[in-house]
Amino acid sequence: MGGMKRPELIPFAIGFILLTYLMSWLPPKTAPYPAVYLLLSLSVFRRKALLYSSGAILSSSFLSWILLDSYIPLIGMAAAFLMLPVRREMQSLKLWERGLNALFALMVAYVSLVSPEVGIRVFGVLAALLLLSGERGTASMGLLMGSAVFMAIPLANLSDMNPVIFLAFSAVLLVYSLHHLQKLLR
Numbered sequence: 001m002g003g004m005k006r007p008e009l010i011p012f013a014i015g016f017i018l019l020t021y022l023m024s025w026l027p028p029k030t031a032p033y034p035a036v037y038l039l040l041s042l043s044v045f046r047r048k049a050l051l052y053s054s055g056a057i058l059s060s061s062f063l064s065w066i067l068l069d070s071y072i073p074l075i076g077m078a079a080a081f082l083m084l085p086v087r088r089e090m091q092s093l094k095l096w097e098r099g100l101n102a103l104f105a106l107m108v109a110y111v112s113l114v115s116p117e118v119g120i121r122v123f124g125v126l127a128a129l130l131l132l133s134g135e136r137g138t139a140s141m142g143l144l145m146g147s148a149v150f151m152a153i154p155l156a157n158l159s160d161m162n163p164v165i166f167l168a169f170s171a172v173l174l175v176y177s178l179h180h181l182q183k184l185l186r
Contacts, residue, residue, distance in 0.1 A: 008083045012044050015057045015079030022064045022073060033151055034063040036174070037144065040181075044083070048137075049184045052177070054083040055141030059148035062123055066152045091136035091184065101139050104173060105131035108146035111166075115158055124149040140180035147173035 019038055023031050037060035044053035061076030093101065105128040112124020127149055130142030150170035154163030 006047075008050060008085060009044065011079040011082035012041070012053065012057065015061065015076040015083070016041060018079070019057070019060050019064060019073070019076050022068065022076075025070075026064065026067055030067050030155055033155060034060040034067070037063065037148065040144070040177075043181060043185075046185055047085075048089060049181060050083065050085050050088065051137035052140045052144070052181050052184060054080045055144035057083065058141070059144045062119075062145070062148050063152055063155070066117070066119065066156050088137060093134055093136055093139060097136075097139075098134060100176070101131045101142070104143065104146060104176075105129075107169070108142075108149055111153065112149050115153060117152075117156065117158055120149060120152055120156075120158070136180055136184055140177055140184065143173050143177035143180060147171075147177065 037056045041053045041056035043049040058080035061073045065073035109128035127142045127145035133139050147170045150166045153159050154166045
């Protein structure tokens with residue numbers, strides 16, 4: 001009788017089931033936003049994409065936390081941290097990817113630091129720091145978290161600017177994170 005081959009799937013299942021349940025608590029207008037990250041978390045079934053999946057669970061938990069104003073989504077955040085692998089394969093970023101990630105890190109850091117919400121400040125600074133990493137898995141986690149920061153600001157009505165601007169930046173970061181996911185899955 002051998003040990004469990006993929007122990008990180010246990011916190012993933014806990015986080016996924018909890019966040020799926022929390023989707024029923026969200027207003028129908030805002031429920032699709034965290035659901036996008038929940039779908040991206042299904043990449044967990046490939047070991048190379050574990051950090052990406054953890055970032056997706058973390059981002060979905062963060063958005064649920066902002067939208068529900070409840071501490072129950074923090075359990076999903078804890079599950080995402082428990083999913084983080086101890087040992088993993090490292091993939092370096094190319095120079096142009098590092099430059100683009102640095103630009104995105106500056107944008108995420110600025111937007112999060114001027115936000116009146118403390119949770120967005122902390123989450124955004126953490127996302128910016130992860131984006132500055134030269135490793136693909138860690139940077140992809142930061143991209144998903146940065147995208148969630150841009151998405152949370154208009155959903156929580158924290159800015160007077162046009163919400164489409166924030167949602168567009170969020171979509172750009174999400175699409176760019178798919179590029180990182182594709183490279184991770186090679």
